Amino acid sequence: MNFRKSIFLTIFVALGLSFLVSSCETDVDLIAPYKSTPVIIGILDYTADSQFVRINRTFLGEGDANIYAGIRDSVEYNAAEVEVWLYKRRNGNLQDSIQLQYIVKPSRDPGVFYNQNVGFYYTSQDLFTADEIADIRNASFGNNPVLMTYELKVIARGEIYTAETDFPDISSSTISTPLPANPPSKLELYRQSFNQYAQVTFAYKLKSKTARNLGVYRLNYDYVTADGTTVTNQYIDYKLGATDNSEGANNQNAYFTFNAQSWYEFIGPKIKAIPNVTKIRIHNTEFRLTGANGILNTYYKVANPVSEFTPVLNTFTNLDNGAIGIFGARSTVVREAYILDPGIEIMNMGEFTSAPGLSYCVVNWASSLYVCNP
Known part of the structure; x- marks a missing residue:
């Protein structure tokens, strides 16, 4: 998509x-x-x-x-x-x-x-x-x-x-895991044999010209309503946090780690709040890494905005002629990933995401038991 x-x-x-x-x-x-x-x-x-x-x-x-x-x-x-x-x-x-x-x-x-x-x-x-x-x-x-x-x-x-x-100098090779693959790698979000949610780790490399890194785990999906209408190109972003690299470390390993239960708890209410939703058609998930340059990272520290990459007004400035504010830069790289079948099964049956009349399926994932009907 x-x-x-x-x-x-x-x-x-x-x-x-x-x-x-x-x-x-x-x-x-x-x-x-x-x-x-x-x-x-x-x-x-x-x-x-x-x-x-x-x-x-x-x-x-x-x-x-x-x-x-x-x-x-x-x-x-x-x-x-x-x-x-x-x-x-x-x-x-x-x-x-x-x-x-x-x-x-x-x-x-x-x-x-x-x-x-x-x-x-x-x-x-x-x-x-x-x-x-x-x-x-x-x-x-x-x-x-x-x-x-x-x-x-x-x-x-x-x-x-x-x-x-x-x-900032991040690139697709900055992301270490999930590994690049075609078709995409499948993540373990639920361990069926242990009846527990898995710990998930996304790894990346610090880059010397990227002073701040923001991690997001994104779910890309369409949904179908009770009258048969399909609404496409939807997504939910789960924020993984931010790391500071103002010292300019280069090629050092860094990680975002979370328990998958918190992700299901986050996406469940958002999906179930969709009016008359009956089916979620999952296209993929993405690990998204956004890097900010040095001046923008400094601004975040001084201004303390309410969200990582949403600027707010502050007396900090790199503008001239008496103006105040910030002019900086960021860029985003993405690594696509699928989900192993137990993670889809728990969507359909688990306490956080399941609901009467609601089902989850995947779009064209090879060897999955939950492939959507055409």
Whole structure:
């Protein structure tokens, strides 16, 4: 299956209020002139299909601020006021430039900043060629490694704000286990002879230009509802944790380990919450390793975001001209895996994932007893 990936390069431009207080009065004029202070959050990912940029401003007006937060015109700049560019450099020399285009996409979940459709600046252009990606991934080797970077340039109401980022050097060979195989290796999640869930270990190598590693175990599936409708390209991500490599260790072994029971406990409620679901058609599972570069890792430490790769506003910055925020990079590599039959059987019969009228099967897995009917 083709599970589309995308990463949002998010830019929030916040305007700070200036309070006008006279020497003889205590009244504060909240609708007075104010100074613009951009807050720019950007993460590039060359393994994603598209890069998105969002540019916002704080709302300003009389009345309930929550009402303004729900009105798109109160928080977005006019697209004519903003330009966003990406500049590719090889060892400091300019190679290419990309101007991001404006697009309106459906709104996020209700209650998140505002509830109308959202304006973005985006590009679907590849950030690097295959040879340039190889240069990035070989940055830990040789005496003269190539340095590939991108510069972000934001022009907002005539003011220019820039930052630069390099890229983490993880590759598919960074993952040690599961081993690469065709068809994919099958993981032991349940030990039927011992009537117990198994310990699962994913192994990988630390890379010197990858300062932070985030592990995820993903289940890719379709589901069928009671009326026969099939909903495709679904997934559930189970986070395995994050490791810090700010010291730049290279080719040292590292591991994510978990008990499979916790995974079944995690996915079960999510699957059973699907309205009228009758069948889960499992395509595969994936060990997904996402690496962050040094500046992004520093940001995570300082800002302490609520999730590993979701940035939050903070006074830490690598932007110039008075802007605050972060412009960094990450990339993701994936190793596909199947599940041994006892692990599928426990899905159908176990306390965490089973439910009346619900069954689990696998799509085109060789020698499995649980292959889905066409």
